[in-house]
Structures are given as structure tokens and as C-alpha cells.
Amino acid sequence: RDGRDRLSVGRPPHPMKPSRWSRWLPGVVVLRAYRRDWLRGDLLAGVTVAAYLVPQVMAYAEVAGLPAAAGLSAVVGPLLVYAVLGTSRQLSVGPESSTALMTAAAVGVLVGPSSRSYADVAAALAIAVGLVCVVGWVARLGFLASLLSRPVLVGYMAGIAVLMVVGQLGKVTGVPVPRGTTLSELGAWVEGLGHIHGPTVGLAAVTLTLLLVSRRLWPRSPGPLVAMLLGVAAVKLGLGELGVQVVGPVGRVFAQPDVPDLSAVHVATLLPAALGVAVVAYSDNIATARAFAARRREEVDSGQEFLALGVANVTAGLLHGFPVSSSGSRTAIGDAMGSRTQLHSLVALATVVVATTLFAPVLALFPTAALGAVVVYAATRLVDVGELRRFARFRRSELVLALATTLAVLGLDVLYGIAVAVGLSILDVLRRIAHPHDGVLGYVPGLAGMHDVDDFAVTRQVPGLCVYRYDAPLFFANAEDFRRRALAAVEAAGDDLFWLVLNAEGLVEVDLTGLDALLELEATLRQRGVTLALTRVKHELRQDLEAGGVVARIGPELIFPTLPTAVAAYIAAYTARYGAAPPGLVVPPLPAQPAPPEAVG
Numbered sequence: 051r052d053g054r055d056r057l058s059v060g061r062p063p064h065p066m067k068p069s070r071w072s073r074w075l076p077g078v079v080v081l082r083a084y085r086r087d088w089l090r091g092d093l094l095a096g097v098t099v100a101a102y103l104v105p106q107v108m109a110y111a112e113v114a115g116l117p118a119a120a121g122l123s124a125v126v127g128p129l130l131v132y133a134v135l136g137t138s139r140q141l142s143v144g145p146e147s148s149t150a151l152m153t154a155a156a157v158g159v160l161v162g163p164s165s166r167s168y169a170d171v172a173a174a175l176a177i178a179v180g181l182v183c184v185v186g187w188v189a190r191l192g193f194l195a196s197l198l199s200r201p202v203l204v205g206y207m208a209g210i211a212v213l214m215v216v217g218q219l220g221k222v223t224g225v226p227v228p229r230g231t232t233l234s235e236l237g238a239w240v241e242g243l244g245h246i247h248g249p250t251v252g253l254a255a256v257t258l259t260l261l262l263v264s265r266r267l268w269p270r271s272p273g274p275l276v277a278m279l280l281g282v283a284a285v286k287l288g289l290g291e292l293g294v295q296v297v298g299p300v301g302r303v304f305a306q307p308d309v310p311d312l313s314a315v316h317v318a319t320l321l322p323a324a325l326g327v328a329v330v331a332y333s334d335n336i337a338t339a340r341a342f343a344a345r346r347r348e349e350v351d352s353g354q355e356f357l358a359l360g361v362a363n364v365t366a367g368l369l370h371g372f373p374v375s376s377s378g379s380r381t382a383i384g385d386a387m388g389s390r391t392q393l394h395s396l397v398a399l400a401t402v403v404v405a406t407t408l409f410a411p412v413l414a415l416f417p418t419a420a421l422g423a424v425v426v427y428a429a430t431r432l433v434d435v436g437e438l439r440r441f442a443r444f445r446r447s448e449l450v451l452a453l454a455t456t457l458a459v460l461g462l463d464v465l466y467g468i469a470v471a472v473g474l475s476i477l478d479v480l481r482r483i484a485h486p487h488d489g490v491l492g493y494v495p496g497l498a499g500m501h502d503v504d505d506f507a508v509t510r511q512v513p514g515l516c517v518y519r520y521d522a523p524l525f526f527a528n529a530e531d532f533r534r535r536a537l538a539a540v541e542a543a544g545d546d547l548f549w550l551v552l553n554a555e556g557l558v559e560v561d562l563t564g565l566d567a568l569l570e571l572e573a574t575l576r577q578r579g580v581t582l583a584l585t586r587v588k589h590e591l592r593q594d595l596e597a598g599g600v601v602a603r604i605g606p607e608l609i610f611p612t613l614p615t616a617v618a619a620y621i622a623a624y625t626a627r628y629g630a631a632p633p634g635l636v637v638p639p640l641p642a643q644p645a646p647p648e649a650v651g
Contacts, residue, residue, distance in 0.1 A: 074135070074354075074357075075134055075135065076135070076136070076137045076351070076354060077132070077133050077134045077135060077136055077137075077391075077392050078134055080139065080391050080392070081391060081392070081393065084391065084393070085390075088390035088391060088393075089393075090388070091387065091388025091389055091390050091394075092388075092389055092390055092391060092393040092394040092397060093394075093397055094387045094388060095383075095384040095385075095387035095388055095389035095394040095397075095398075096384075096389075096393070096394040096395065096396070096397025096398040096400075096401060097397060097398070097401050098383055098384070098387045099142055099380050099383055099384045099387075099389075099394065099395075099398045100397075100398040100399075100401035100402050100405065101274075101275040101401075102273075102274055102275060102379070102380055102383055103125065103142075103144065103377075103380055103398060103402065104122070104275065104278075104402060104405060104406075104413070105274040105275055105277075105278040105416065105420075105421065105424055106121075106145075106274055106377070106379075106380070106424060106428070107121030107122060107124065107125050107144055107145040108121045108122065108297065108413070108416065108421060109121070109421040109422070109424040109425045109428075110145040110146065110147060110150040110425070111124070111145065111150070111372070112221070112418070112421055112422075112425070113147065113150040113151055113154060113214060113217060113218075113425055114145075114150040114151070114153040114154050114157075114172060114372050115153070115154040115157065115158065115168065115172075115229070116153075116168070116169055116172055116372060117169075118297045118413075118416070118421070120169065120172070120370065120371055120372060121145050121371075122402065122406055123366075123369045123370050123371040124144065124145050124176070124366045124369070124371025124372055124374055125144040125145060125366075125371070125374070125399075125402065126365075126369055126371075126399065126402070126403075127362065127365025127366055127368070127369050127371075128143040128144050128362035128363070128365060128366055128374045129142075129143060129144060129395045129396070129398060129399040129402075130365075130395075130396070130399060131143075131358065131361045131362045131365050132358050132359075132362050132392065132395060133392035133393070133395045133396050134392075135354070135357055135358035135361055135362075136339075136354075136355065136358040136392060137339070137349070137350050137351040137354050137355060137358070138339035138342065138343055138348075138350050138355075138392075139343070139346075139348065139389070139390060139391050139392060140339075140342040140343070140381050140384060140385045140389055141335070141338060141339045141342070141376050141381055142376060142377050142380035142381045142383075142384055142395060142398070143335075143358075143359075143362055143374060143375070143376050143377075143395075144374050144376075144377060144380070145371075145372070145374055145377075146331075146334065146374065146375040146376060146377050147210060147214055147425075147428055147429070147432065148206075148207070148210045148330055148331075148334065148375070149327055149330065149331050149372075149373045149374060149375045150372065150373075151210055151213055151214060151217070152323075152326065152327050152330060152373070153172055153175060153327070153372045153373055154217075154229075156175060156323035156326075156327070157171045157172050157175060158229060160315050160319060160320070160323070161315055167311065167313070167315070169310075169370065170310040170311045170312065171310070171312070171315050171320075172371075172372040172373075173310040173366075173367040173368075173370050173371060173372065174310040174312050174315070174317075174320060174367060175320055175323060175324060175327065175367070175372065175373055176363045176364070176366045176367030176371055176372050176373045176374070177310070177363065177364050177367035177368065178317075178320045178321065178323075178324035178367075179324045179327045179328045179331065179360075179363045179373045180359075180360040180361060180362070180363030180364035180365075180366075180367065181324075181360065181364070182321075182324050182325055182328040182360070183328050183331075183332060183356050183357070183359045183360030183363060184356070184357060184360035184361070184364075186328070186332070186356040186360070187353060187354070187356035187357040187360060190353055191356065192336075192352030192353040192355075192356065193352075199451070199475045199478065200437075201441055201448045201449070201451040201452040201455070201478075202451060202452070202455045202471045202472075202474060202475045203333070203337070204434050204437045204438065204441070204452050205451065205452035205453060205454065205455030205456040205459075205471070206330075206455050206456070206459055206467065206471050207432040207433070207434070208432065208433045208434070208438075208452070208456045209455065209456040209457075209458070209459025209460050209467060210429075210432055210459065211429040211430070211432035211433045212232075212429075212456075212459075212460055213232055213459065213460065214425055214426070214428070214429040214432075215425075215426055215429050216232050216235055216236055216239075217235065217425075218422040218423075218425045218426055219235070219236070219239045220235075220239060221250075221254075221295075221418050221419060221421070221422035222250065222251065222254035222419055222422040222423060222426065223239070223246050223247065223250060223251050223254070224245070224246060224247025224250035224251065224293075224295075224419075225239055225242040225243065225245050225246055225247075226238075226242060226245070227239050227242070232460055247293060247294075249289050249292040249293065249294050250293070250294055250295070250419045251419075253281060253284060253289060253294060253417055253419045253420060253423075254419040254420065254422055254423045254426075255423075256280075257277045257278075257280075257281060257419070257420040257423035257424070258423040258426055258427055260273065260276070260277045260280070261273050261274065261277055261423065261424065261427040262427065262430075264276070264277075265427075274424050274427075277420060277423070277424070278416050278420055278421075278424070279412075281416065281417045281419075281420035282412060282415045282416060282417070284417070285415050285417055286415070289417070290415075294417050294419060295417065295418045295419070296414065296415050296416060296417050296418065297413065297414055297415070297416045297417075297418060297421070298414055299410075299414050307365075307368040307369055308368065308370070309368070310367065310370075326469065327373050329472070330375070331359060331363075331373060331374070331375035332355070332356065332359055332375075334375050334376060334378075335355060335359050335375050335376045336350065336352055336355050338376050338378050338381055339355060339376070342381060342382075342385055359375070362374055379428065379431060384398075437452075438452060447478070451474055451475075451478055454474060455467070455470070455471045455474060458470035458471060458474070459471070480527050482522075483522045483523065483525075483527060483528055484527045484528045484531060485528065485531055486520065486521045486522035486528065486556075487521045487522075488518070488519060488520045488521060488535050488539075489502035489503070489504060489505075489518075489519050489521075490502070490503050490504075490511070490516060490517065490518055490519075490539050490542070490543075491503065491517040491518075491519060491553065491613075492509040492510055492511040492512075492517070493509065493510045493511075493512075494506045494508065494509055494510075495508060495510070499613070500517060500613055502519075512617060512620065512621075512632060512635060513546065513632040513633055513634055513635060514546050514547060514548035514549065514620075514624060514632050515547075515548065515549050515551065515617070515620050515632070516539055516540060516543040516547055516549070516550050516551070517551045517553055517613070517616075517617075518536055518539045518550060518551070518552055518553065519552075519553035519555070519556060520532050520535070520536070520552070520556055520557065521556035522556060522557075523556075523557060523558050523559040523560065523564075524557050524559070524560045524561075524564030524567065524568070525559065525560065525561040525563060525564050526561060526563035526564070528564075529563045529564045529566065529567035530567065532564070532567055532571075533567045533570055533571050536550070536552070536571055537571070537574065540575065540578070540580065547578075547580050548580065548581065548620070548623075548624055548627075549580065549581045549582075549583055549620045549623070549624075550575055550580055550581070550582050550583070551583045551584070551585055551610075551613075551616050551617075551620065552582065552583070552584050552585070553585055553586055553613065554584050554585065554586050554587045554588075554591060555586040555588075557587075557591060558588065558591070559590075559591070559594075560591060560594050560595070560598075562598065565594070565595070565598035565599075565600055568595075568600050569598075569599070569600060569603060572600075572603055572604060581608065581623070582604055582608070583604070583608040583609070583610065583616060583619070583620070584604065584608065584609045584610070585609070585610040585611070585612065585613055585615070585616040586610075586611070586612065586613065587609055587611075592609070595609075621635070
């Protein structure tokens with residue numbers, strides 16, 4: 051391939067000698083290899099993302115319990131940092147719904163929603179999240195990207211969506227709703243239904259309808275910005291005189307970097323909340339980045355993403371923002387508009403700077419009802435009904451896991467909900483490994499190899515031989531299950547059983563409890579006059595079996611590399627003991643091997 055083809059999969063146009071800094075600054079490496087024909091797409095994507103970003107991040111700041119300007123402050127540093135440190139070309143970082151809601155939950159518990167130090171603690175939480183991510187980068191904890199299973203993520207986002215809608219009920223209806231738990235806020239809203247403000251409800255309804263229609267008919271348009279500008283026009287035309295609330299003066303958007311004042315809270319109390327936010331932010335970040343990179347056959351470095359997200363959060367905190375992650379909706383808009391590199395994020399940043407500097411009076415007139423409608427609109431995009439249906443079709447337990455996660459988020463609040471979500475993921479893995487699939491193998495006429503007897507109507511087993519397979523690593527959680535089910539296979543084989551051959555291809559790992567289960571199984575079989583043999587034992591597993599004394603107990607001569615060699619050894623042992631081959635023995639011949647090609651020359 052030539053240089054142009056290599057660029058299409060994310061490689062530089064000409065081979066360059068790697069420098070010391072290139073590993074830590076992947077964004078700079080991409081920009082050094084920039085192509086002129088990418089510029090149009092990056093410029094268009096950057097301006098469009100900025101138009102979508104301004105009202106969205108202001109709305110997310112409201113979700114976090116902060117002034118709308120905090121959303122703009124929280125986007126400046128992350129956009130710049132990720133363009134340099136990030137490995138995804140499409141990802142749009144900044145305030146995001148779940149991290150905003152988790153910020154409100156965590157900071158509200160630490161200092162209370164009405165505390166004067168609320169903004170400082172939110173900024174300190176962002177710095178703490180960043181430091182946790184940097185520690186994850188140093189410790190090479192990129193595997194945490196797989197900590198949350200797909201059902202847990204879908205269920206978690208559905209719970210977040212419900213919490214977001216409940217949190218905006220007061221703003222879109224004009225009913226005073228004090229901050230509290232989900233149930234208390236919902237109860238307060240129901241009690242105050244007699245005080246609904248008609249113009250506020252009408253503006254919110256029109257804004258939400260416009261957003262839904264624009265997503266359906268004009269998916270690439272900056273719907274939130276258009277909706278907010280129409281809301282500003284409505285306020286100027288008379289809705290403001292009818293009592294519709296507006297954002298008000300946004301103050302200094304681009305404040306000088308400063309360390310937050312932590313006099314109202316102990317630093318150690320931030321760590322549990324920071325850990326929970328970091329897990330959610332990183333999981334969302336890496337999942338979104340990988341999804342968009344896969345479309346262009348590009349790669350994302352999960353370890354470097356820890357560093358990029360960590361530094362982005364530190365800068366967000368120093369600029370008086372709150373914890374950030376990535377936005378799937380903004381990333382999708384940029385990708386649809388033709389973004390090719392992180393230059394589009396730099397263009398978006400420049401556009402935001404210009405907009406907030408020259409048009410600050412317009413931002414002050416953004417109606418809070420319209421911002422609430424933007425949040426509700428974002429919440430509707432978090433509930434993936436199609437995925438829930440897919441879970442139900444695939445396996446009922448997957449749907450139960452997703453719904454349980456949703457209920458945990460709603461019933462236990464966001465931070466505890468994510469802890470429960472992680473626990474449910476781990477329990478689901480343990481459940482599957484603790485009782486995995488197993489099978490007794492036999493021969494199928496006309497089909498090479500040995501297969502599970504339950505998979506075919508006609509299966510022939512070698513008389514006196516039971517070939518048993520257990521499809522999971524053997525460790526403390528399933529050792530007793532393995533021993534019990536292996537003995538059940540022995541019982542089903544009848545009194546004529548001579549050998550039990552354990553097909554170990556699924557036993558990729560074993561711990562001491564698993565070794566003890568193997569030794570107990572061998573002792574029980576020996577008492578019954580049955581020989582235990584092993585086949586398809588991997589090299590690493592054999593080393594563990596030797597260290598645990600299993601090879602010495604069974605005998606190295608009874609450990610075979612393949613199933614055919616194990617069956618052949620069994621037939622030889624049976625013939626040596628009884629003077630004849632097993633009665634009714636039918637072993638299909640191995641497929642003929644092709645003759646080696648003749649040497650040339």
C-alpha cells in the first residue's frame with residue numbers, strides 16, 4: 051500500500067523515527083502527519099460540535115448542582131488536553147450526564163447542596179478523579195475497561211436517565227422541588243403539582259419536541275443550540291415577563307487556574323466518590339472511543355486513555371469545573387460531520403471561546419426550562435430499549451442483570467448503584483464459572499473427532515470409557531461442582547466403566563482448591579477400580595499439576611496430548627487386561643492426511 055492507504059487506517063504518511071515524547075503525546079504525532087484534505091471535515095465538525103456543546107454542558111452543570119458557567123469552564127482544559135494526550139481521533143471529552151449526576155450525589159452528601167463551598171468541592175472531586183486515573187495509568191489498570199458488562203452498562207445508563215428526568219421536573223414545570231433522594235424529589239413534585247407554571251411547561255414542551263423532531267429529520271443539525279436560541283427569542287418576546295426563569299449572568303467563564311478551597315471537607319472523604327466516578331468515566335470513555343475507532347480500523351490505547359482522562363479532569367478541576375468524561379452524542383455528531391483528527395476538538399474549543407466572549411449576554415438569557423428540556427432529551431438517548439429486547443431474546447439472566455442494576459441506581463443513589471453494578475458483574479461471572487457447561491464425549495458417525503453426546507441424536511461411546519469435559523478454569527468457586535458432576539458422569543457410565551478420561555482443554559487455569567478436587571476425584575475412582583487419565587493438558591496447566599502432586603498421583607504415562615492418543619492407550623490397556631478389545635468397539639478412522647509436496651529442484 052502507498053502512504054494514502056496507510057493514512058486511512060490511522061498511520062502516518064511517511065515512516066518517522068519514534069521519539070521519546072511520541073509515546074506520551076499521540077495526538078501531536080497525528081497532527082504532525084496531518085493531511086490537507088482532512089481540514090474541511092475537521093473545521094465543519096468542530097463548529098457543529100461547539101454549537102451542540104454550549105447548551106449541553108451548561109445543562110449538565112445544572113445537573114451537577116452548579117452554575118451553568120461551570121459547564122463551560124469544565125470543557126476548556128479537557129478539549130485541549132485530550133487533543134494532545136488522547137488516542138481516539140473522534141472522541142469529544144467534557145461534561146457528561148452520568149458524571150454530572152454522580153457529582154451532584156457525591157458533593158451533596160459531603161457538604162450539602164446549599165453550601166458556599168459546593169463549587170470548590172466539585173472542582174476538588176474532578177482533581178481527585180484525575181489523580182485516580184493517573185494512578186490507573188501508572189499501575190496499568192487498562193483491564194478495568196472490561197469491568198462492567200454490557201447488561202450492567204445498559205442498566206446503569208437507564209437508571210441514570212430516570213434520575214436525570216426526575217432532577218429536571220422542577221425546572222421544566224416551575225414547581226419548587228428541594229434537593230434530596232429520588233423518591234423525595236418525586237414526592238415533592240407530586241405534592242406541588244397545583245403550582246405548575248404554564249409558560250414554563252409550554253416552553254419546555256416546545257423545546258423537547260423541537261429536539262426530538264430535529265434528531266429524527268435533521269440528525270446532523272445543532273438542534274440544542276437552535277432550540278436554545280428560539281428560547282432566548284421567546285424570553286425577549288414576553289415569556290420573561292410571565293415568570294420564565296433564565297440562567298442569568300454567567301460570570302467569568304475562563305477563570306485563572308486555581309487550587310480549590312478544601313476547608314469544608316476532608317481530602318480522604320473525596321477518595322471513595324472519586325473512585326466511583328473514575329470507574330464510570332473511564333468505562334464510558336474507552337467504550338465510546340473503541341466503538342468509533344473500530345469503524346475506521348484504528349486502535350485506541352486503553353492505558354494512554356487513563357492518562358488523557360486523568361489530566362483532563364485535573365485541568366477541569368483547576369479551572370473551577372467538575373468531573374468530565376466523554377460525550378457519545380457529541381462524538382457521533384463530529385463523526386457524522388467528517389471529523390478526522392482531534393483538530394476538530396481544537397476548533398470546537400476556539401468556537402466556544404469566541405461564543406462565550408462575544409455573546410455572553412445571549413447565554414445569560416438561556417431559559418432554565420429549555421436547559422431542563424435539553425437534559426430530558428439527553429436522558430431519552432440513554433435508554434437503549436433495543437438492547438434490553440436483545441438481552442431478553444438472548445438470555446433471561448442478562449435482562450435481569452440489567453434491570454437489577456437500574457433498580458440499584460434508583461434505590462441506592464448513583465455512587466452506591468455503581469458499586470452494586472460492579473458487584474453484580476463480578477457475581478455474574480462467578481455464577482457462570484461456578485456452574486459451567488460440561489459434557490460426556492463420544493463419536494458421531496460420519497463426523498471426525500469426539501463430540502458432546504447431548505448435541506447429537508446418534509452418538510457412540512467407547513465401551514468402558516467415559517471421556518468427560520469441564521468447560522471452565524478449575525478453582526475454589528467450582529471445585530466441588532466439578533467433582534460432583536464428574537462423579538455423576540461416572541455413575542451414568544455404569545458398572546463396566548474402566549477409564550475416565552478428563553478432557554482438560556477447558557481447564558486453562560487451576561488453583562490449589564481445584565488441585566485438591568482432582569486428587570479427591572482420583573482417590574474416589576481408584577476405590578471403584580476406575581483409572582483417571584488426562585488429555586489435552588496445556589503446558590502451563592501441566593506445570594501446576596506437577597507442582598500440586600497430581601501428575602505424580604495419576605502417573606505421567608496417563609497424561610496424553612490428544613484425544614486419539616488417549617483412546618488408543620485406553621484400548622491397549624483394556625486389551626492387555628481382558629485379552630480382547632472392548633466389545634462393540636467402533637472408532638472412526640482419522641481423516642487422511644494430505645501427502646507432503648514433493649521437493650522442487
